[in-house]
Amino acid sequence: MTRFMTPRVGLFLFVLILPTMALADALTGQAEQQATNWPAILMFGAFVVATLGITRWAAGRTKNVSDFYTAGGGITGFQNGLAIAGDYMSAASFLGISAQIFSDGYDGLIYSTGFLVGWPIILFLLAERLRNLGRFTFADVASFRFAQTPVRIFAAFSTLAVVIFYLIAQMVGAGQLIKLLFGLPYGYAVVIVGVLMTCYVLFGGMIATTWVQIIKAVLLLGCATFMALAVLWNFGFSPDALFARAVQVKTDLAAAAGAAPAEAAERGRSIMGPGNFIKDPISAISFGMALMFGTAGLPHILMRFFTVPDAKAARKSVLWATGWIGYFYLLTFIIGFGAIVLVGTNPAFLDPVAGGLRGGGNMAAIHLADAIGGNLFLGFVCAVAFATILAVVAGLTLAGASAVSHDLYASVVRKGQATSEEELRVSRRTVFVLAIIAIFLGIIFEQQNVAFMVSLAFALAASGNFPVLLLSVLWPGCTTRGIVIGGTVGVVLALILTILSPAIWVSVFGNAEPIFPFSSPTIFSMPLAFFTIWLVSTLDRSGRAAVDRGGYLEQRVRSETGIGAAQASAH
């Protein structure tokens, strides 16, 4: 039945968006658009057709809420590992990290390590327990032995906050990328992402979202492997020769810019060690904490652990994911250095007026594709980058929709009495609403620097979801009141400190000095969340607190052994 709705819903969405799009066009003054890139559009078209085909197939298999949220628990560990890697290898990390290496060299590697090391922590402390205790959302786990209503309300709002900040960053990235790559106006690009993502999620649910993610992960890994090999081939497969040439290129650039020989040599050499990225130790540790523990609180990532049949498969999926993600970061490192040599020296890729790269700093990997494989490979990489954004956006939207329909509607409003059909209906409506919000915010934020939004999402996840989840699973003394107050304190503090930090207070609001001098709030907000949960729980003498503490033993047995855990539905 759902399949017949596709064209109607798509049209409706399009009509709704048209006026906003015209507005956006009027606002876009600097619109630096490339010539229409036909190979890229054709290859992207092929990707869209294939994924819509998968969505059609998945729609036939999406019969109940369990299929919709978690693909009925029928995804294997290997498949889920690839899908997790897909969720994690966003366009921001592919383009962003290679771009950072292109401009500053070594600093990009610090990002990569921080993004990776969250995974072992998730595996050791959470992955199997999540699978054993939960069914659809991480709130199932966080509220397992607590009063449902307050914990679910907290979890739903913190999920939506993380999802929306992450979503804005992806939408703005998508719009700018497509404007440059395909030569389409920004507004169209954002709407295309919104409409396609809605189709995947609305009709195909988690089954389609997972397979789109898997296909994209394979394409991206293949593409990055080819690029890294091509770069190394240019240097006789000697990384040291690549680094030496990159240092030479940077030295020549500095000398050409008027630096004295000694200073030029030093600037060239600086790409081989940590530079200005980490300024003070507090920011360094805080940033590391946000990356490491934020991963363990991202709702769209946590949700992936409910798509596998059991704890063993959950474990296996983290191993595969960590391996693929680590491999991917190794490739981006080589790609970034390759770009310094092959892109940084080629005037065709440089902006003669503004200096720097044509199309902005984030285009290093894209220009490298052109340098290596010509227009056809460039088209392929562009299509993969777009597909990447699309898949990540779909996963985020599904996580946001499940927070509204499963946590707020089914558990809080209907007190667990909603039927599968009702919950599914609310879920689908939420997807639709989230898509409109994402498109709208994507257009509003076009001119803003949204890079901080991803780190804000990580900081919120590390300061709210992560402490709540960890203590609810591991600490017997934890109570409903402690979870809700402590989690809220963490999220609110992370939000306030981010607003007062240089990224917003100075860069966005234009104040001279930041009130909060560090680049990430996590070193303060996360420990405070843990402390508040501990303090409030310890002082909690309510009747509910006794029930909460009494429920720990059973919860622990189930989390350790999987006895009574939700089973995969039969297909």
Place this chain on the structure above:
Amino acid sequence: MGINQSGFDAGEQSERLARVAADPRYQALVARRSRFTWMLTGVMLAVFFGYILLIAFNKALLAQPIGGGTTSLGIPIGLGVILVGIALTGVYVRRANSDFDPMVRSIREDLEK
């Protein structure tokens, strides 16, 4: 209130879980597994934050060239942190498959009798 799909009513399920909680094999499993996971977590935290502190306090050391070439000491260390992460994940999965899973299985099998 958890989600119960096991086909037992809440009272029966509660009684089954209490029986498992009292099982010495279960207690041994929990003690062993939590010792192991906290140890691995500690290693990962030490390695990563050690790296971050090195960046914060001794950038020059990481920028030092190694082996007479251009490659700096920071590159094997940074990539090493990534490899340690993957390796620890592998170590845990191996131990869980060979050691913890059979313990869980024997507890569950006895419970079904």
